[in-house]
Amino acid sequence: MLVIEAKLKGSQNQYKVLDEMILTGQFIRNSCLRYWMDNKDVKRNNLQKLCSLLAKDTNFPWAKKLNSQARQASADRAWQSIQRFYKNCRLKLPGKKGYPKFKKFTRSVEYKSTGYKLSPDRKKIEFKDGFKAGVFELWSSRDLVWYSEQQINRVRIVRRADGYYCQFLVNVERKEAHNFQGNVVGIDLGLNAFYTDSNGKAVDNPKYLRKSQRRLKKLQRKVSRRHEKGKKPQSNNYHKARIQLARQHLKISRQRKDHAVKTARALIQSNDLVVYEDLKIANLVKNHHLAKSISDASWYQFTEWLEYYAKLHGIACIAVPPHFTSQNCSNCGQTVKKSLSVRTHKCLHCGYIADRDHNAARNILAKGLEMLGAIVNSTEGHSESGGNPKATGEALNLNYSVTRKRQEGKKN
Structure with a gap:
């Protein structure tokens, strides 16, 4: 559609x-x-x-x-x-x-x-x-x-x-041609950077609401001044101010959508497998210190467009549980507890030092590859007992990315 x-x-x-x-x-x-x-x-x-x-x-x-x-x-x-x-x-x-x-x-x-x-x-x-x-x-x-x-x-x-x-x-079928090169990536969504991938690349968080907050406050004061309590209907000047405020909010909403669409499309076009955290946004915004920043980042909208473009390009996009992705060391697997204010991961067991989000992105990718490997193995077993050849072929194509990543890990 x-x-x-x-x-x-x-x-x-x-x-x-x-x-x-x-x-x-x-x-x-x-x-x-x-x-x-x-x-x-x-x-x-x-x-x-x-x-x-x-x-x-x-x-x-x-x-x-x-x-x-x-x-x-x-x-x-x-x-x-x-x-x-x-x-x-x-x-x-x-x-x-x-x-x-x-x-x-x-x-x-x-x-x-x-x-x-x-x-x-x-x-x-x-x-x-x-x-x-x-x-x-x-x-x-x-x-x-x-x-x-x-x-x-x-x-x-x-x-x-x-x-x-x-x-x-x-009602039209839409498909995009994808150039498979065996690139796999895991991304960690954040507030300082919009996301950090497993290769260490970070995309800036535009913070559209924060940048427009001064303008919004000014328009909101104008609406409040022109509102006459108990009067129905309100004056024409009140409705003009109300529409100005609504248009500013609409502009911010469109900016968020445009950023989410373009970022998701670029990420899908350059990779054959994308793994991200399955965050529960409704629970995260209960933290009133971070609720506005989380809503401004529009993570949910971004992940929805990730899934959409992955389907168009015919590649895998996997959501993994976010548990301990920031606490575990991506190099040795040991748990290194740290608060949210600590932005650098320093492992006391193996000495690995990296940015906190980069370490989490590597853990997210490892979880995704583990889940994908289990899917491939189960599909191969199903095929040997007379399963769906088409599904098996798609799983084996995805196995190329998994095998390539494992070989790179062994070289390192």
Whole structure:
């Protein structure tokens, strides 16, 4: 699947209609959730039937204006939150299970295959349901003319601080050619450096939030000064200041994403095996001294893009447990306890000295190679007893990187 995003250009009246469409989708989703709360043994099909009943109800004339498949997509959103809650309960996850909540500030509405019409040159889109939002220009760096309408599975309208966007979910297989050279690497995610790899190379942490903090504080003070407590609605100057603050936050979010995408792609393109720590970010941000810095680093987003590009390039990307990767010596394996403030690893047993993150990256790579070796051995054994030849071939290709790394270790 491929997601192509384009900005919608229209009049102010058209944007108001888009807001009504988004609010209607939110109403459908919340109504489905209320129906599930008030009734037992509710299934997905019951929520789909509820959509048609809401459209026929004279108390909600706006519900009929939204396209029927868009109403079904809103019901599917409610069902997804219900399913996630059931799954967390079955798995008996610790803490809160994510009980579904009503949405108050929904920012998107989704269409399936009807309710919109693309122009022949794919430069304009017209929404043709009961709201009659009209024709919008599509501004994008990607050209939709290469894809047929049958390949477009979903169309989503998204409202952001700087305008309205249209996302197209295109059904297309994407594969990237990869030049296999036997390079393997382990990375240790950090705050001083964004990551340090097992070869000693470090990538700087951009710290976009920290750099913009002065600007954010100034905009936040402006919003607070213009807010009049108890007054509804607020003044136009308040909303202008609020939008300025939201745009600054959106800029930071885009900077983080751009850095994560480019760094992950470069790392995948230059290696045949990437090993990283499987960090529990939700637990790490409970440390209030480091929560802001951890969130600013966007480790989770980076690892998600690592997995995505690894799949595109057909290489292995392994997440290993982070236990003792910083405490153990990567040279002799002995435990050398150190606090978080100690940034240099000095082994008292073998005398090995290295940067703390570099030592951790080497331990992470060793764990990944050990896990990969176990996978290769199990796959070879399965193949001897009549297993899947394709899976065995992929495992043997990965074994090339493992063997090369072991040979380099013996030479050293």
